[in-house]
Amino acid sequence: MKFIKVLILSVLFSYATGIQAQQKYLVYSPDHKIEVTLSVSDSVYYTVKADQKELISASAIALDVDGKNKWKVAKTSRAKHNDILHPVVWQKSKDVADVYNQLRLDFNNGLALEWKAFDNGVSWRWLSKLKGDFVVRSETAKFNFKGSGKAWYPQEEQFFSHNEREYKNYTLDQLEDKKLASLPALFQVGELKLLLTESDLFNYAGMWLRGTGKGGVRGVFPAYPKVKAITSDRDEQVKQREDYLAKANGEQSFPWRVIMVAREDKDILVNQMPYLLGRPSTGDFSWVKPGKVQWDWWHYNNVYEVDFKAGINNDTYKYYIDVASKYGIEYVLLDEGWCDTRDLMKQAPGIDVAELAAYAKSKNVDLLLWSSWLVLDKQLDMALDQFQKWGIKGIKVDFMQRDDQEMVNYYEKVAVAAAKRKLLVDFHGAYKPTGWLRTYPNIMTSEGVLGNEISKFAGSITPSHTATLPFTRMAAGPMDFTPGGMRNVHKKEWAAAPSEPMTLGTRCNQMAMYVIYESPLQMLCDIPTHYLKEPLSMEFIKAVPAVWAKTVALNGKVGEYVTMARQAANGDWYIGSMTDWSEREFELSLSFLPDGEYEMQVWKDGINANKNAKDFKMEKLQVNRNTPLNIKLASGGGYVARLIKR
Structure with a gap:
């Protein structure tokens, strides 16, 4: 009889343990179209669904802080947030909607996990409630994509890098462990796009990616430097690293892991999650110009x-x-x-x-x-x-x-x-932006992009590349691409000329970069x-601003074309469009305009732009929000317009 009682208790304990291991925690986006499911056992696992379709299958996340890697939930809290932020320095807009649902899990090991679900993506971060000094030994961040797809992957050779990379195309099953990449990186999973990056990176190591060889990627991190060597007037290289990522003391929040979700490619162009997840600034930055x-x-x-x-x-x-x-x-x-x-x-x-x-x-x-x-x-x-x-x-x-x-x-x-x-x-010579513009508005821009400077030496800054960047690197934050080249040529004419460089694509393609x-x-x-x-080109460049009150994504396909409308602080509107080496024709709606009549100044590819990339034509039109607009782009071409209310 005693044996039977022990057996029954054992079975009940095992069943209860299984229930504990399978306990689920859900958080939905405000529109309920994106769903994150968390489960806690030997690690924390998450899945992501959008429109009831699984995008990321069960993937492990964890933070190893001095061996504190036992996960038992002590407290759960939820919150809804709905606010409007007013950036000191405008990037995409003067106002940014900050709307999300939040889930927080506090664990018995002194760590906490926080998730935020927006209508256009999800994110998580770890928090420490520990006292005194400690080290982060490792971090686990896996992204097991569901099904087949492809990647736009900024492949790297090593952690010592300018992060100026071409976005290489791979199928998801081609992403092997040896393929290292910096962030941001873009993935197509089913019919949707997922962009991975991070925000609020302070007092910690940046996240990179490696393929898993199973259709996904995992986060990897440069460990803390142990031995360094100065190798030139500007380079200091790490020769040996510690067996931990970071040193910390007391309570600390760690970087947000950001997963943007885009149903259309153009949705990426208006996603401001890195800014929203940056910590707020303190002090007076009204002097920033x-x-x-x-x-x-x-x-x-x-x-x-x-x-x-x-x-x-x-x-x-x-x-x-x-x-x-x-x-x-x-x-x-x-x-x-x-x-x-x-x-x-x-x-x-x-x-x-x-x-x-x-x-x-x-x-x-x-x-x-x-x-x-x-x-x-x-x-x-x-x-x-x-x-x-x-x-x-x-x-x-x-x-x-x-x-x-x-x-x-x-x-x-x-x-x-x-x-x-x-x-x-x-x-x-920098890594990608990580919400700096919110935290320190005096950090106006950064490189970490394969930009126009390379046109001095190599013909790799192609219209296909420049039509990829708005959906990849620019999603992380402002990028110092350095546009404005006037010696515009097509592929056959390009040659390296470091003291008087050429740019691939048309004049209007370069001009459109000031809008895009x-x-x-x-x-x-x-x-x-x-x-x-070039007084006609300078008429546009002189007028176009560097910051925007409002942004409207009109169309876009990664690496092929992009068209955007933006409003300046003075109320003028600008349109910019760029294409790859394919000629294109678009019918655009001007419905983004407020009511009224507008004078529209246009700079467009000339009739001979496919032969001479510098060829463009100016014209003036009278339009309103109901006027249909047809634009034609040459091979490697572009289009810009300025709309002034009459």
């Missing part, structure tokens, strides 16, 4: 038809300032060469920054200065204090090429130090001499 920037390095200061010797000298930069002033360009950037790369206080012969800053101020133009991260790290306070005294308004910080915890903390240190002196920041590509510091990459010779 977006704008366009005349850049020098792309063409090696190769101005001509002037009465002075062109190069890195004050005469050349005064010429840049004069042209910027003529076209209302807010900034001129002095890139590499203005100073010794090992000493920011040692100016190059022929350069007097104080004199240039005073001259620029007299022309209503401000200056930005370049620095490698390594010398800036050594001279941070001294250099930024001097820049402030000179009247410099921002810095371009270059060649970090890492996102381990130590380097991530460097980014924040620079942002804070720059903000203290009311300096803007542009990060180059988001960067509150938006570069003009070409020689000022070229701009002076």
Whole structure:
């Protein structure tokens, strides 16, 4: 009898344990079309459904903090959130709807897990409630995609990288463990697109991806540096790493893992999850001023038809300032060469920054200065204090090429130090943005993109590539692609010309980038001499702003074409359209316009643009929100328009 009782109790215990292991926690998007199901056992597992179709099958997530990897739920809480945010610096819009449902699980091991479900994606993050010092040994983040599909995959060789990658196309089953990628990365699962990235990355290591070999990917992370070596005036490489990812102390939140969900490709263009998941800013950033920037390095200061010797000298930069002033360009950037790369206080012969800053101020133009991260790290306070005294308004910080915890903390240190002196920041040789624009609005833009600078050396910046970026890299945040090339050519004519570069695609394709590509510091990459010779193109570039009050995605297909409408702060509307090497014709609706009549100024591919990529035509139309609009794009072509209410 005793044996039977023991057996019954054992069976009941096993059954109860099974129930515990199979306990489910659900969170839905506000419109109930996206569903996340969590289960807790040896790890935490999640699945994601959209429109009742499974997109991500049961996938493990975990955080190993000093071996605290036992998962028992102690408390569950839920919340609904509905708010409107007003960004200090506009990117896609002046107002951002922040609407989500939240689920939080607090575990007995001192950790918590928080999920947010939006109508256009889901995200999770870990939180620590631990006391004292601890280390994060590892993090598990798996994405087991359901069924077949394909990827736009920014494949990398190693963690030491500028993250300037071509998005390679793979089927999901081709994603093997050896295929490393940086973020963001885009995947098609069934008929939907999923974009993976992260937000609120502070005091932690950045997430990368590796294939699982089973139709999915998993997060991987650069461990904390143990041995480093300076290998040049700008490079510090990690030679040996610790057996942990990050060091921490006390309560801390970890980065958000972001999964955007798009039913149409164009939905990605208006998704603002990285911004929404960034932590709010503190302090006064009302001094931050977006704008366009005349850049020098792309063409090696190769101005001509002037009465002075062109190069890195004050005469050349005064010429840049004069042209910027003529076209209302807010900034001129002095890139590499203005100073010794090992000493920011040692100016190059022929350069007097104080004199240039005073001259620029007299022309209503401000200056930005370049620095490698390594010398800036050594001279941070001294250099930024001097820049402030000179009247410099921002810095371009270059060649970090890492996102381990130590380097991530460097980014924040620079942002804070720059903000203290009311300096803007542009990060180059950098990882993708992770909600910076919300947390530190003085971080205006960053690279981490295979951009126009490569056109100096290689023909890889194709219209197919540039029609991919709005759906991939730009989804993470502002990108310093550096548009504005005037020597426009087709494939057969392209050649490397580093001091007078060519760009692939038509003139209107380059012009459309000023509407399509988001960067509150938006570069003009070409020689000022070229701009002076192109008054019709400059009529548009002079007018187009660098930030937007409203964005409407009109159409789009990854790597093929994209069309957007955006409203400027003054109420004017702009339309931009780009295509790959295929000619296209679109019927567009102007229903996004408010009521009223508009003058529409158009710059479109000329009748000979398929032969001569520089060919374009201007015209003026009278339209309203009911006017049908037909646009034609040449091979590698583009289209831009400005609509002014009468």
